[in-house]
Amino acid sequence: MxxxxxxxxxxxxxxxxxxxxxxxxxxxxxxxxxxxxxxxxxxxxxxxxxxxxxxxxxxxxxxxxxxxxxxxxxxxxxxxxxxxxxxxxxxxxxxxxxxxxxxxxxxxxxxxxxxxxxxxxxxxxxxxxxxxxxxxxxxxxxxxxxxxxxxxxxxxxxLPGPNMQVQDLIKSFGAKGLSAVDLVALSGAHSFGETHCSFVTPRLYPTLDKTMDRAFGVALQTVCPRRGGGGTPLDNNRVTDPNVLSNQYYKNVIAGQVMFTSDQTLRSDASTAKMVQDNADNPVAWMARFAAAMVNMGGIEVLTGTQGEIRKVCGATNSGS
CATH class of the missing domain: 1.10.520.10 (Peroxidase; domain 1)
Known part of the structure; x- marks a missing residue:
């Protein structure tokens, strides 16, 4: 804070x-x-x-x-x-x-x-x-x-996928009008929340992903068995508090202690790797980048004026059909 x-x-x-x-x-x-x-x-x-x-x-x-x-x-x-x-x-x-x-x-x-x-x-x-x-x-x-x-x-x-490499992620975000800076800043949301083992097991089996910290990976294998555990919920951030949004994510990326290929791949490109390091070193600067990226994302293909409607309830259109 x-x-x-x-x-x-x-x-x-x-x-x-x-x-x-x-x-x-x-x-x-x-x-x-x-x-x-x-x-x-x-x-x-x-x-x-x-x-x-x-x-x-x-x-x-x-x-x-x-x-x-x-x-x-x-x-x-x-x-x-x-x-x-x-x-x-x-x-x-x-x-x-x-x-x-x-x-x-x-x-x-x-x-x-x-x-x-x-x-x-x-x-x-x-x-x-x-x-x-x-x-x-x-x-x-x-x-x-x-x-x-x-x-x-x-x-x-x-949607960008958890197995994407950095250049594909940049293209995916670019297609929505977002920059690589936005991509890296928004990835910080993986400092909190949950995922499921099914998204992580591709990095655990048949052998541990070489970019993953070994002790971290072995611990994940005990939670996510090779078969039958795909639906098991898993904290995105197993290093510190999984309910706190912070720049801890970037420290986890640097340490190889993140869940997805799409997380770790940010270190594979010189430009995004520098952004990861900058966000790890300066929490306030990351907050600002995250804020700007959240606003930028909120402008994607919006309906305004007389387009669409103001729903009475969020789960159904006003016509109810």
Whole structure:
């Protein structure tokens, strides 16, 4: 957490830099007139949820990431199965937090019904998760509207995979308008949260990945057997607290103590390896890069104006079809 006056001033300057990176179609304090207490309602509900269940901070950030990378930040990840959306995205990705997002939405609806989109609620909740779980916050623009469709067939072409190499990751993020700096900064979200053994076992068997610290890998093998343990939940960060968002991730990358090929590969390219080292050495600078990347990601293919709708509930379109 940034506690010194110097760090606080640096974060203020970096917050101003974040303001300049926001999508031109979105606006800071978007609900200042239509629902002045909107962000406060999201923040209070998010804080209560994470206080009761600390692992939800990472879950909210992951929902936001998956939503934005598939069809843009339109809350399509939240839609349930229906006649018009028979195979929604949520059927293809094992994510947590749907009920909790509904809780946040209900809190906002109680303040001003029919005004705040589920897409913005996801963005604000992810931002507030950084505050609760990481000890820093930043401005997040609003104005996103909710999409009407969700299709799990959109997932494979949209999401970067845990087995990707660094150049493929850079291309994947670039296709969404994000830079290599954004890629490395956002990867820091793997400092908290959970994964499953099925995503890690390719690095454990038939032999340990040579880029993985051996003692770390052997410990993982005891948790993730070669057969039958694919669905076992696993903390992303087994080195320190798995519920704290921090630059510890970069220290783990350097030590070879990370879960995915897509994590360790950041050390295989001179440019991204330098970014990893810089983020490991300077936690406040990483906070600023993470904040800017979260805002940049929140501008991916957004619906604004009269596009889409403002859903009454996050799991269904207003037509209910």
């Amino acid at each position: 940034a506690t010194s006056a110097c760090q606080a001033l640096l974060l203020m300057a970096l917050a101003a830099a974040v303001l300049s990176t926001a999508s031109g179609t979105l606006k800071y304090d978007f609900y200042s007139l239509s629902c002045p207490k909107a962000e406060e309602a999201v923040r209070n509900a998010t804080m209560k949820i994470i206080s009761d269940k600390p692992s939800m901070g990472a879950a909210f950030v992951r929902l936001y990431f998956h939503d934005c990378f598939v069809k843009g930040c339109d809350a399509s990840i939240l839609l349930n199965q229906s006649n018009s959306n028979p195979q929604p995205e949520k059927l293809g990705i094992p994510l947590r937090g749907y009920d909790e997002v509904n809780t946040i939405k209900a809190a906002v609806e109680a303040v001003c019904p029919g005004v705040v989109s589920c897409a913005d609620i996801l963005a604000f909740a992810a931002r507030d998760s950084a505050m609760v779980s990481g000890g820093f916050t930043f401005p997040m623009p609003g104005g996103r509207r909710d999409g009407l469709t969700s299709d799990l067939s959109d997932i494979p072409a949209s």
